[in-house]
Amino acid sequence: MLEVTDLVAGYGKVKVLHGLSLTVQEGQLVTLIGSNGAGKTTTLRAVSGMIVPESGSVRLDGEDLTGLAAFKITKKGLAHSPEGRRVFPTQSVLDNLLLGAFPRLTGSRPRGDVEADLDRMFALFPRLAERRNQLAGTLSGGEQQMLAMARALMLNPRVLLLDEPSMGLAPRLVAEVFATIARLKEQKTTMLLVEQFAAAALEVADFGYVMENGRLAAHGPAAMLKNDPAVRAAYLGHAH
Amino acid sequence: MNILSQLIVSGIAVGMIYGVIAFSYQLTFATSKTLNFGQGEALMLGALVGLTTVNFLIGQALGTPLAYLLMLPVVFAFGLAQGALVEYLGVRPAVKANSEAGWIMATIALGIIFRNLAENIWGRDALRFPSPLPEASLNILGVRIQPMEIAIVVGALVIMLAVEVFNRRSIFGKAVVATANDRDAAGLMGIDTRRVITFSYALSSMTAAFAGVLIAPVTLTGATMGAVLGLKAFAVAIIGGLSSGMGVIVGGLILGITETLTGYYISTGYKDVPGLVLLLLVLSLKPSGLFGRATIKKV
Numbered sequence A: 001m002l003e004v005t006d007l008v009a010g011y012g013k014v015k016v017l018h019g020l021s022l023t024v025q026e027g028q029l030v031t032l033i034g035s036n037g038a039g040k041t042t043t044l045r046a047v048s049g050m051i052v053p054e055s056g057s058v059r060l061d062g063e064d065l066t067g068l069a070a071f072k073i074t075k076k077g078l079a080h081s082p083e084g085r086r087v088f089p090t091q092s093v094l095d096n097l098l099l100g101a102f103p104r105l106t107g108s109r110p111r112g113d114v115e116a117d118l119d120r121m122f123a124l125f126p127r128l129a130e131r132r133n134q135l136a137g138t139l140s141g142g143e144q145q146m147l148a149m150a151r152a153l154m155l156n157p158r159v160l161l162l163d164e165p166s167m168g169l170a171p172r173l174v175a176e177v178f179a180t181i182a183r184l185k186e187q188k189t190t191m192l193l194v195e196q197f198a199a200a201a202l203e204v205a206d207f208g209y210v211m212e213n214g215r216l217a218a219h220g221p222a223a224m225l226k227n228d229p230a231v232r233a234a235y236l237g238h239a240h
Numbered sequence B: 001m002n003i004l005s006q007l008i009v010s011g012i013a014v015g016m017i018y019g020v021i022a023f024s025y026q027l028t029f030a031t032s033k034t035l036n037f038g039q040g041e042a043l044m045l046g047a048l049v050g051l052t053t054v055n056f057l058i059g060q061a062l063g064t065p066l067a068y069l070l071m072l073p074v075v076f077a078f079g080l081a082q083g084a085l086v087e088y089l090g091v092r093p094a095v096k097a098n099s100e101a102g103w104i105m106a107t108i109a110l111g112i113i114f115r116n117l118a119e120n121i122w123g124r125d126a127l128r129f130p131s132p133l134p135e136a137s138l139n140i141l142g143v144r145i146q147p148m149e150i151a152i153v154v155g156a157l158v159i160m161l162a163v164e165v166f167n168r169r170s171i172f173g174k175a176v177v178a179t180a181n182d183r184d185a186a187g188l189m190g191i192d193t194r195r196v197i198t199f200s201y202a203l204s205s206m207t208a209a210f211a212g213v214l215i216a217p218v219t220l221t222g223a224t225m226g227a228v229l230g231l232k233a234f235a236v237a238i239i240g241g242l243s244s245g246m247g248v249i250v251g252g253l254i255l256g257i258t259e260t261l262t263g264y265y266i267s268t269g270y271k272d273v274p275g276l277v278l279l280l281l282v283l284s285l286k287p288s289g290l291f292g293r294a295t296i297k298k299v
Helices: A040-048 A070-075 A093-100 A114-124 A126-130 A141-153 A171-186 A198-204 A222-227 A229-235 B002-032 B039-059 B064-096 B102-122 B147-169 B171-181 B183-188 B193-218 B225-240 B247-265 B273-285
Strands: A002-011 A014-024 A029-034 A055-060 A078-081 A159-163 A191-195 A207-212 A215-221 B138-140 B143-145
Touching: A002 A040, A014 A029, A014 A040, A014 A055, A014 A191, A014 A207, A014 A215, A029 A040, A029 A198, A040 A070, A040 A078, A040 A159, A040 A191, A070 A078, A070 B183, A078 A141, A093 A114, A093 A141, A093 B171, A114 A126, A114 A141, A114 A171, A126 A141, A141 A159, A141 A171, A171 A191, A171 A198, A191 A198, A198 A222, A207 A222, A207 A229, A215 A222, A222 A229, B002 B039, B002 B064, B002 B143, B002 B147, B002 B171, B002 B193, B002 B225, B002 B247, B039 B064, B039 B102, B039 B193, B039 B225, B064 B102, B064 B193, B102 B225, B143 B147, B147 B171, B147 B193, B171 B183, B171 B193, B183 B193, B193 B225, B225 B247, B225 B273, B247 B273
Parallel strands: A029 A191, A029 A207, A078 A159, A159 A191
Antiparallel strands: A002 A014, A002 A055, A207 A215, B138 B143
């Protein structure tokens, strides 16, 4: 469904990705793990159009999206919950969610039932329901993370990119975020998850890719990677 | 006491005009962090296009108040188009080329071109704009107020309120605010932020053009009317804060009232001084403006 082939991208003259390929199948939860600076966030940014790849291709349902502006890629049904949450601080929780549905509300994606999806988000994230009229900038870090995820889901995306949803959260909230991801997976949401908590990510994922210095170091079913001695030694924090 | 309240009332009308032009500066600054330094010329063109339209309609045997009302949509449409043109010709190329200051020069240049164009079409002399309301002053509690001065205050408040309601209520307005908050994140929502910026320039010039036809009946209309207004309103935008909605109203009123007071109690020759002194004070004591939030530029 999402096919990334030989992606080369970076910032100005600094190349970060040196030919990366990965595939996400419909209904799958795929995770991209690796140490800091391996190029995980850059991969997501190049896929969603926040940066323009130098070469390689990004395809969604067979359609070539390479080099399109981010807003056009979103209209094709790819949602990206970016690093650092990036909620709209001066707008209410509800308005942030409506902005997530912008292409649906303005006719460039099938409208569906926006009200029902709002209710679904409030059921998935009860804290957001309590704070629906509060400005997003006044939410706690964990609540902002939930809002960023819910906002991306409001697109009714074909595929959802999640960038480090656990970053900077207290352990209890990290567990909550992973529980939510597991629930989204049960609902057959197609996801590409970038995570620093490799063990937790491999626990929920179907398939995993391990990145190192802008290239793939390993890939395979999550259950297999979890037990791979090399992966365990390098990324799971313990070798036995 | 009576003369004082008289001066304050006159200052309020001028101040609201400063406020509404300063508000129009905020509109483009919010979404693009750029400004149209030819904003005074947008106001001037609005007033002159309005004048030609009103005179044409009066020539069709319409009464002045009706002609004035029918002229408004024409001026709005003209302002929208003129603002979009400024963004397209002056701002977009400079921003695309990552030029830090290119848009400053480009919008000043466009402003000068618009002024020359206006001088050639409407001449260099100041023209009289027919007033849609009676010119005789009303006497309210001993203070003489021109009906047009009331119209200025009401008109300025209505346009600012209308933009505010649009931004808060409609999904397109929310998209504008989202672009102002975080342009990249707005792009991820499927919002074409370049088009939002063009739109905010269009809206900004429309607001300035409206300010032009509001003030035209109480002042003289001509190719040079915009330059000083644009500059003073820029000072108001700095005083009030470029990102604070209500700050510009307060800033505008402060400047308008101090000007009329200085003009009467000191000398009309020093009329422009207090505003500039205030500007210098604000810049040295609170650079983000009286009501602006300090922004930390992340590197």
